[in-house]
Amino acid sequence: xxxxxxxxxxxxxxxxxxxxxxxxxxAWHRLTGRNDKILQENLLVNELKVCxxxxxxxxDCFVLEHAELxxxxxxxxxxxxxxxxxxxxxxxELSPLIDLINxxxxxxxxxxxxxxxxxxAAIRLSHxxxxxxxxxxxxxxxxxxxLQKNIAANAVPAVLLPTGVWHKxxxxxxxxxxxxxxxxxxxxxxxxxGNLAEYVDAVSINEIAAQxxxxxxxxxxxxxxxxxxxxFNEAREGLAFLAITRxxxxxxxxxxxxxERIRAILQEAGFSIxxxxxxxxxxxxxxxxxxxxxxx
Numbered sequence: 001x002x003x004x005x006x007x008x009x010x011x012x013x014x015x016x017x018x019x020x021x022x023x024x025x026x027a028w029h030r031l032t033g034r035n036d037k038i039l040q041e042n043l044l045v046n047e048l049k050v051c052x053x054x055x056x057x058x059x060d061c062f063v064l065e066h067a068e069l070x071x072x073x074x075x076x077x078x079x080x081x082x083x084x085x086x087x088x089x090x091x092x093e094l095s096p097l098i099d100l101i102n103x104x105x106x107x108x109x110x111x112x113x114x115x116x117x118x119x120x121a122a123i124r125l126s127h128x129x130x131x132x133x134x135x136x137x138x139x140x141x142x143x144x145x146x147l148q149k150n151i152a153a154n155a156v157p158a159v160l161l162p163t164g165v166w167h168k169x170x171x172x173x174x175x176x177x178x179x180x181x182x183x184x185x186x187x188x189x190x191x192x193x194g195n196l197a198e199y200v201d202a203v204s205i206n207e208i209a210a211q212x213x214x215x216x217x218x219x220x221x222x223x224x225x226x227x228x229x230x231x232f233n234e235a236r237e238g239l240a241f242l243a244i245t246r247x248x249x250x251x252x253x254x255x256x257x258x259x260e261r262i263r264a265i266l267q268e269a270g271f272s273i274x275x276x277x278x279x280x281x282x283x284x285x286x287x288x289x290x291x292x293x294x295x296x
Contacts, residue, residue: 054066072153075118101247135161140186242271
């Protein structure tokens with residue numbers, strides 16, 4: 001690669017200040033072997049470019065386009081966003097779930113994406129199930145900002161809700177101490193933590209369905225950083241939505257030891273259980289769903 005090409009590629013991805021930081025970090029790495037975060041980020045971006053992504057810079061974000069996949073997405077720099085893109089579009093994390101649904105020839109017209117982050121899963125599911133209307137729920141304000149951009153840019157038919165999801169209506173506070181503390185690991189808690197002005201009002205899945213006239217949830221995806229232990233609580237409170245759900249996919253966070261309880265609740269509700277990558281999957285066998293089953 002010629003020097004002019006290298007310079008042009010660098011300034012496609014990075015601002016002037018960032019490019020200077022990258023040059024300094026590269027020189028420092030050659031002298032000491034130490035890695036600055038920008039070197040790791042640049043390496044990941046270059047790997048994405050090799051995989052067919054066009055990468056440009058826009059303020060605090062990379063803009064990534066892939067003509068063959070038909071996607072254009074914003075991912076924040078120095079965040080977990082590129083790793084989410086890698087999981088969904090290079091590791092194909094959702095493909096086994098999509099294949100399972102297609103193998104059973106299950107219709108998918110309504111998808112609930114609970115814990116939508118920046119919307120990459122919603123885009124992937126929309127491409128897999130083009131007839132589906134997606135309800136994407138994301139409580140963290142900056143995640144929601146990027147979610148809006150990504151959903152709009154990819155013309156996903158979606159309802160976007162900046163709320164938390166719990167087993168009941170509740171005021172919840174952001175917990176940024178979970179796992180690596182990055183944007184994909186923001187948890188919610190009823191216990192006030194940190195800045196008390198940073199809170200979100202949460203609702204139940206039952207209430208979301210009732211408010212939006214949903215009588216059948218064909219696919220319910222839940223990835224809420226441990227919050228699944230409150231939705232699938234010991235008292236079985238607020239679980240009426242299971243009666244109108246055909247397929248549920250839950251990322252169970254092992255730190256809380258609730259997988260057996262969730263499995264039991266799903267089996268009691270008539271789901272057959274399997275594992276699909278990181279997701280615990282329940283499928284309701286049979287075509288008919290109980291009528292008028294949902295109560296808030």
